[in-house]
Amino acid sequence: MSLIEVREISKTYHLGDIDLDVLKSVTTTIDQGEFVAVMGPSGSGKSTFMNMLGCLDQPSSGTYLLEGVDVGSLSRDDLAEIRNKKIGFVFQGFNLLSRTSAIENVELPLLYDGIHARERHERARMALKNVGLEGREDHRPNQLSGGQQQRVAIARALVNEVPIILADEPTGNLDTKTSLEIMELFVKLNLDSHITVILVTHEPDIAAYSKRIIKFIDGRIVSDESGEDKNIDRFVIN
């Protein structure tokens, strides 16, 4: 059983009289521990695909099995629970709660999982430490650099020990050096914790970190290539 299995999913948006087919019968599987880059020009449907995988949006047709469960049959609250326990999101714009300290941002998923304050605090502190933000717990997003904010977002994605991380252009707002640091963090998580990482990007440099590249054009998968694992070499070299 694959971790993620999508069968002929389509998504159509109705904009007034026009029907916009954003995804056209997409079928693919992703296994536990993969590091996948989803590429494609804007409007190719890659972000919509990610939103489907993240249970933020529902397909118009087709089935999506997550760990063998048909997501299409689940209620709003069941989907919220899946997002809480199975999926960590990392967004291009970080999407942290402003006016809220780093550690409280990281605690949020645990809060909605009903975990007690003390344990929440401890786990959030550990997650921040894992992304290299020890000592920044009480900083607010506007007191942190872009890279640091993205680390907080990654810590938030990880804190509930999810098997999947979905990153939508995670380095889009960051400079090259910081982008590389963030990517190394993803690679490390993928290798050390065996977390499945799926990231959307249109930069080949960033996509090069992945073991598998799925290319979207015009709502369809046009190529799906698995290269040899370069990341191990990279870590050996560093």
Added chain:
Amino acid sequence: MINIPSTIKISFRALWVNKMRSTLTMLGIIIGVGAVIAMVAVGTGASRQIAEQIASMGSNLLIVMPGSTTSGGVRMGAGSQPTLSLGDSDAILKECSAVEEVAPTLGGGTQVVFGHLNWSTTVTGTTPGMLTVRDWPLASGRPFTQQDVKSATKVCLVGQTVIDNLFGSQNPMGQTIRIKNVPFTVMGVLSVKGQSTQGQDQDDVIYVPVTTSQKKLFGTQFPGMVRTIMVKARSAEDLSTAEQQITELLRQRHHISQKQDLDFTVRNLTQIMQAREQSTQVMTLLLGAIASVSLLVGGIGIMNIMLVSVTERTREIGIRMAIGAKTWDIRLQFIIEALTLSLIGGVIGIIAGVSTAMILSSISGWPTVVSPLSILLAFGFSGFIGIFFGFYPAYMASLLNPIDALRYE
């Protein structure tokens, strides 16, 4: 599972971040609750004052007054002729089963002298029954007796105002005062009763035996006549029975046929006062209702702000949903925010209302009574407003599609 303490914390922080807005929203509730409490306090104070006046008048009170008489086809005005006698008074007490006590009166305003001081007051001749009829105990001394009435002794009971003006700090007991140049011995002091329903000073009074009044002070060419007869019914339910019995009895005693006009009237003072009390209660209700409108407006203010807040924080809601907030997590967050606004507003409003009531009564002299019930009600109502007006925005927030909310700019 919903984590209530943390949700409360989230809500509090959101309110704290928008201090100005939260304060202004609360102001609506503060004014609403404050107005309700102050208005109800004014109304309750007024009706309690009337209730106290009724009590001071004497409970279950009827007054028999001389009516109009007709002589030679000329109808005289009410009270133009003395038609009531001591005999009527005794008969009422004896014959009417619904009557507990009677007190005939005959008196008038006159000058009273003690030593070198004098004072104009009301001197009323009556029987010992007066103290029962008017529920009026003595502060000191003893009441005059039926024997005093029989032998028309020159003794008197004196009200506090008279004492203040005639005796100053002297002990009035046993002193002799002169009423219309007739010396009377003070044998008792009436307790303080305060203002009457018409605003008269009820303590500005002297009671003497009715016979003494007839013979020495206010006698007319009709011996044995009295001005009015005050009657105390056995209970509030007996008032109308007593009224009928007295009317029937006096009709017989005065030889008035069914077709003729009565030469007396029986007035039910208690009923009149109770009607007044009721109208005050209606006024209280009206005041409260008007004030409630402002409370309602305050509630709508909360809803307005919460809707703005939901729109403004759409992205935040999206983030929370993306990381696992369920429908009720989002709803509770906004409901608690609204509830907090309205409850804090309610508490401040209660304080404001109570102080307004106190200021009002100290400035205008209106009696105000803040009842614990109105406080409880106002607090409960503001909580209800918080939930009621908070639910819709919270509901709207929880219905947002996570992806649309996340993309909201």
